[in-house]
Amino acid sequence: MFAIYIVHTNIQYDLTCFHLTAFIFCTFFPEQGQLQDNAAAVLETLVYSFYEAKYTTLCSFFNENKHRTKIMWVFRFFILVVLVFFVAHCYTVVAQEIDIGFTEAERNALLALKTGFHNAFLDESWQGFECINWYGVACNGTVTGLTLENLDITGEIKVDALFNLTALTVLSFRNNSIFGQLMDFSKNMNLERLDLSQNNFNGLIPPSLVNLVLLESLQLQENALTGPIPWFDQSSLKEFNVSNNNLTGPIPNTRILQAFNSSSYDHNLFLCGPPTSATCDLASQVNDTPTSSNKSLVNAILIIVNVIGLVILLMLLIVFYKKNKQLNQKIIEKKNVALEDDEEKGYQTPSNVIDQQAKTPKQDEGKLVFVDGEPEFELGDLMTASAESLGKGNFGNTYRARLDDGRNVIVKRLRDLRPLSCDEFMNQLKVIAAQKHPNLVPLLAYFYSNDEKLLVHKFMMNGNLFNRLHGGRGTRDRIPFRWGPRLAVAHGVAQAMEYLHINLDSTTLVPHGNLKSSNVLIDENNTALVSDYGLTAIISNTVSVHRMVSFKSPEYVTSKKVSKKSDVWSYGSLLMELLTGRASVLSVPQDNKAVDLCSWVHRAVREEWTAEIFDLELMVQRSAIHGMLRLLQLAVRCCDKAPEKRPDMSEVVREVESIVVPNVDSESEDDVSLDRSLTDDSMSATPSR
Ligand SMILES: Nc1ncnc2c1ncn2[C@@H]1O[C@H](COP(=O)(O)OP(=O)(O)OP(=O)(O)O)[C@@H](O)[C@H]1O
Numbered sequence: 196m197f198a199i200y201i202v203h204t205n206i207q208y209d210l211t212c213f214h215l216t217a218f219i220f221c222t223f224f225p226e227q228g229q230l231q232d233n234a235a236a237v238l239e240t241l242v243y244s245f246y247e248a249k250y251t252t253l254c255s256f257f258n259e260n261k262h263r264t265k266i267m268w269v270f271r272f273f274i275l276v277v278l279v280f281f282v283a284h285c286y287t288v289v290a291q292e293i294d295i296g297f298t299e300a301e302r303n304a305l306l307a308l309k310t311g312f313h314n315a316f317l318d319e320s321w322q323g324f325e326c327i328n329w330y331g332v333a334c335n336g337t338v339t340g341l342t343l344e345n346l347d348i349t350g351e352i353k354v355d356a357l358f359n360l361t362a363l364t365v366l367s368f369r370n371n372s373i374f375g376q377l378m379d380f381s382k383n384m385n386l387e388r389l390d391l392s393q394n395n396f397n398g399l400i401p402p403s404l405v406n407l408v409l410l411e412s413l414q415l416q417e418n419a420l421t422g423p424i425p426w427f428d429q430s431s432l433k434e435f436n437v438s439n440n441n442l443t444g445p446i447p448n449t450r451i452l453q454a455f456n457s458s459s460y461d462h463n464l465f466l467c468g469p470p471t472s473a474t475c476d477l478a479s480q481v482n483d484t485p486t487s488s489n490k491s492l493v494n495a496i497l498i499i500v501n502v503i504g505l506v507i508l509l510m511l512l513i514v515f516y517k518k519n520k521q522l523n524q525k526i527i528e529k530k531n532v533a534l535e536d537d538e539e540k541g542y543q544t545p546s547n548v549i550d551q552q553a554k555t556p557k558q559d560e561g562k563l564v565f566v567d568g569e570p571e572f573e574l575g576d577l578m579t580a581s582a583e584s585l586g587k588g589n590f591g592n593t594y595r596a597r598l599d600d601g602r603n604v605i606v607k608r609l610r611d612l613r614p615l616s617c618d619e620f621m622n623q624l625k626v627i628a629a630q631k632h633p634n635l636v637p638l639l640a641y642f643y644s645n646d647e648k649l650l651v652h653k654f655m656m657n658g659n660l661f662n663r664l665h666g667g668r669g670t671r672d673r674i675p676f677r678w679g680p681r682l683a684v685a686h687g688v689a690q691a692m693e694y695l696h697i698n699l700d701s702t703t704l705v706p707h708g709n710l711k712s713s714n715v716l717i718d719e720n721n722t723a724l725v726s727d728y729g730l731t732a733i734i735s736n737t738v739s740v741h742r743m744v745s746f747k748s749p750e751y752v753t754s755k756k757v758s759k760k761s762d763v764w765s766y767g768s769l770l771m772e773l774l775t776g777r778a779s780v781l782s783v784p785q786d787n788k789a790v791d792l793c794s795w796v797h798r799a800v801r802e803e804w805t806a807e808i809f810d811l812e813l814m815v816q817r818s819a820i821h822g823m824l825r826l827l828q829l830a831v832r833c834c835d836k837a838p839e840k841r842p843d844m845s846e847v848v849r850e851v852e853s854i855v856v857p858n859v860d861s862e863s864e865d866d867v868s869l870d871r872s873l874t875d876d877s878m879s880a881t882p883s884r
Pocket residue numbers: 585586587588589590591592593605607636652653654655656658659709713714716726727
């Protein structure tokens with residue numbers, strides 16, 4: 196090996212190498228005889244006698260020195276250390292190219308992504324130095340693909356997160372809940388497929404995407420992206436989808452973008468122009484026209500023409516606005532006269548609303564209709580407001596929009612509606628809007644256009660009952676949810692449901708249909724307000740059947756029928772969630788810790804382990820136990836398998852009102868165990884299950 200090394204390093208010119216080689220030989224083979232027999236013979240044929248002489252001199256030093264053995268061991272050790280370092284270095288170089296599969300910079304970029312994602316699965320999988328073991332990462336010396344789909348990832352991505360992943364050809368985060376602005380792709384020139392659909396990304400589509408000349412597929416649908424579509428013109432683009440966002444402005448008139456089907460652009464608030472059927476106003480066309488020096492003259496002419504057109508349009512709009520205002524005024528006056536007679540207990544009832552509203556001309560299409568008459572803000576204000584996605588509900592995405600005046604409103608973008616004409620939709624919404632009760636979340640406004648149906652609600656600052664009941668358990672942040680406030684929620688919800696049952700009787704399939712803890716919201720005064728009422732009238736029947744709580748009731752399972760009593764059943768289950776502190780399968784069907792509470796409580800009563808039913812946060816209040824048992828009895832009756840045996844909501848309200856909240860002074864915060872005899876007596880009314 197050393198001989199070959201000598202040849203390679205060309206000994207004629209490299210004295211130092213020769214000396215070193217000779218030195219190593221001497222260290223390991225110091226005996227002259229051995230030298231001549233072994234390497235020296237080889238060296239002799241390869242090197243000049245001058246070098247050989249030097250070699251012999253060096254070796255004789257070792258042979259003659261009296262400390263020879265010690266020195267040799269030191270040198271042997273030294274050489275071995277050098278060899279070990281050399282081998283380790285070789286391994287690192289080779290491993291970087293073969294085993295590890297990605298560079299240090301790429302590994303760090305992926306680790307930074309993981310930190311922002313808060314995903315237990317990725318935390319576990321993305322460890323170590325070998326990319327091959329990292330879930331969703333494709334690599335061959337450099338990272339070429341990143342596919343993290345359907346992983347329920349939440350969290351934000353930094354705009355420059357992909358800067359060091361320059362060799363990416365495929366990137367997919369499809370169907371997660373990632374939010375924040377889209378990334379800057381200016382360093383990812385190799386990207387061929389990009390799928391960020393079904394997430395909560397907001398902000399603009401980054402212009403850097405336009406420069407990706409290899410991009411074949413771009414999927415950005417079902418996010419909350421705003422602003423215009425950039426000028427995509429790369430001929431590589433074969434698949435493109437930006438539907439279900441909040442994009443605005445005309446679709447750029449490029450050959451590539453115009454070639455895609457209009458479904459690629461569906462469900463965007465103000466996207467217009469071909470290939471969609473929506474026409475654009477002149478102003479947005481001016482904004483969208485690309486600036487280029489050789490088109491500047493044409494553009495200037497266009498702008499002048501457009502400005503003149505705009506002035507004419509503005510004048511027409513002013514005239515139209517004045518006429519419209521007068522007309523609205525007349526309608527409101529008429530409506531007020533009709534509703535005056537129906538007002539009872541301070542609530543407004545929806546009687547005759549449909550008949551009356553059916554005569555309203557189809558003037559509301561494409562504009563925000565305010566429930567209380569005078570517009571409080573414009574649709575444009577909503578569009579420009581900063582928005583936060585609150586989640587994907589069963590019937591649309593819900594956003595919290597912060598208006599310029601600092602006010603927050605909730606905007607729900609409805610999907611999966613029945614095929615309703617504009618008039619039908621407006622009439623149904625007028626019935627829903629007429630439901631006014633202190634325990635119903637007020638509908639502020641609604642909107643209908645061919646592509647978009649919106650509901651605007653008052654924002655409830657204390658979130659929903661589900662989070663209040665289950666959020667932060669086992670952490671220091673948890674504020675105990677005691678008996679008094681829980682009973683108040685039970686009472687408020689019962690009152691709202693009674694009101695709906697009286698007023699929405701004949702117009703909807705089942706007055707609420709989807710009562711569950713995430714649809715009970717809590718306002719700044721800690722009052723419980725029921726949301727999402729009346730939706731069975733507008734949501735497609737098939738979708739309601741699969742996603743609404745009332746359609747999980749025993750009567751629907753056996754006889755495919757729902758009624759007000761199905762709402763009572765949902766209310767019973769909600770009471771059980773309040774009493775047990777356990778997540779109901781009706782609230783979170785996908786959570787495997789959630790329980791079918793009606794069956795669970797029935798079993799608990801039957802098997803006489805009633806004492807374990809109640810939430811520990813309630814059990815510390817000894818004086819409340821009697822009331823808790825009474826509410827549990829009521830819940831069991833509401834959950835009865837036979838609808839006719841369930842109480843109606845008016846009876847429920849009376850029962851809840853008769854439960855007295857104990858005086859705070861008499862409450863003991865000590866742990867107590869439930870008196871079993873009291874429990875068994877109280878629960879002796881056997882449910883019909
Ligand atoms: N008026 C409101 N004020 C505050 N938060 C709201 C309001 N309306 C809805 N939310 C919250 O927004 C989120 C999404 O609501 P959404 O109604 O779309 O879905 P959901 O209640 O989870 O399911 P479903 O569609 O079955 O009702 C929920 O956390 C809900 O509590």
